[in-house]
Amino acid sequence: MKESLQQYAIIVAGGTGSRMQHSLPKQFIELAGKPILMHTIERFYTYNKDIRIVVVLPEDQLQAWRTLCKQHKFPVFHMAVPGGKTRFGSVKNGLATIHGEALVAVHDGVRPFVSTGIIKAAFEQAAESGAAVVAVSPKDSIRELTESGSQAVPRVRYKLVQTPQCFRADLLRAAYEQPEQEHFTDDASVVEQLGAGIALVEGSYSNIKITTPEDLLLAEVLVKQFEAVP
Ligand SMILES: Nc1ccn([C@@H]2O[C@H](COP(=O)(O)OP(=O)(O)OP(=O)(O)O)[C@@H](O)[C@H]2O)c(=O)n1
Numbered sequence: 001m002k003e004s005l006q007q008y009a010i011i012v013a014g015g016t017g018s019r020m021q022h023s024l025p026k027q028f029i030e031l032a033g034k035p036i037l038m039h040t041i042e043r044f045y046t047y048n049k050d051i052r053i054v055v056v057l058p059e060d061q062l063q064a065w066r067t068l069c070k071q072h073k074f075p076v077f078h079m080a081v082p083g084g085k086t087r088f089g090s091v092k093n094g095l096a097t098i099h100g101e102a103l104v105a106v107h108d109g110v111r112p113f114v115s116t117g118i119i120k121a122a123f124e125q126a127a128e129s130g131a132a133v134v135a136v137s138p139k140d141s142i143r144e145l146t147e148s149g150s151q152a153v154p155r156v157r158y159k160l161v162q163t164p165q166c167f168r169a170d171l172l173r174a175a176y177e178q179p180e181q182e183h184f185t186d187d188a189s190v191v192e193q194l195g196a197g198i199a200l201v202e203g204s205y206s207n208i209k210i211t212t213p214e215d216l217l218l219a220e221v222l223v224k225q226f227e228a229v230p
């Protein structure tokens with residue numbers, strides 16, 4: 001039987017959160033008494049106590065993060081590294097700390113409501129096929145913008161992509177050797193550029209990316225439900 005590979009999580013939290021219009025980068029805003037980023041890290045540790053966690057932070061926040069971890073007596077061991085100007089640069093910096101054969105999940109630091117079941121399913125699929133991405137079906141109708149206005153498109157042909165996005169480490173490394181391109185909005189788009197197939201794993205409508213102020217209101221509700229039924 002093949003031994004299972006070491007699992008890593010790169011939790012990207014190197015952004016400024018401009019759309020949140022808050023005085024703090026959104027990953028540090030407190031939810032139920034601790035920064036959003038701590039909730040996110042805990043999800044991966046709850047899933048697997050042996051996972052190795054790499055947290056990517058804005059360079060000027062590294063010291064502040066260490067202080068926050070001390071203040072909150074945050075128990076989860078992790079490596080913290082400085083981010084890049086873009087998400088692509090931040091993932092690349094996180095990936096540079098990972099060597100050898102492994103499975104790597106890339107997850108947004110501002111998606112604290114990912115379930116352990118989804119993390120498990122994404123890792124299992126990546127172990128089988130090399131690349132797996134969590135996604136949900138759209139609930140709204142979709143229109144594509146055209147030169148003359150817009151046009152309805154069949155929504156059954158679309159998925160909304162979330163994180164975690166899990167990959168065999170060698171595939172992810174090769175992908176992030178490529179020069180950054182404008183259409184690289186997530187890790188799957190970078191890996192796909194190599195010609196690799198991407199498997200989809202069912203996500204959850206609770207696995208929101210906290211992006212704009214109204215997401216914080218929703219997060220206040222979700223965190224209560226999540227703490228009751230993790
Ligand atoms: N240079 C960057 C930009 C983004 N991210 C991370 O990627 C995730 C998803 O990005 P997004 O929600 O866009 O975060 P921000 O870039 O911080 O937000 P905004 O675009 O509103 O400024 C976040 O956890 C964010 O911290 C990162 O690690 N490094």
Ligand SMILES: C[C@](O)(CO)[C@H](O)COP(=O)(O)O
Pocket residue numbers: 087108161162163185186187209
């Ligand atoms: C990676 C991602 O969360 C998948 O939905 C998304 O692409 C991030 O986009 P953002 O513009 O960096 O928030």
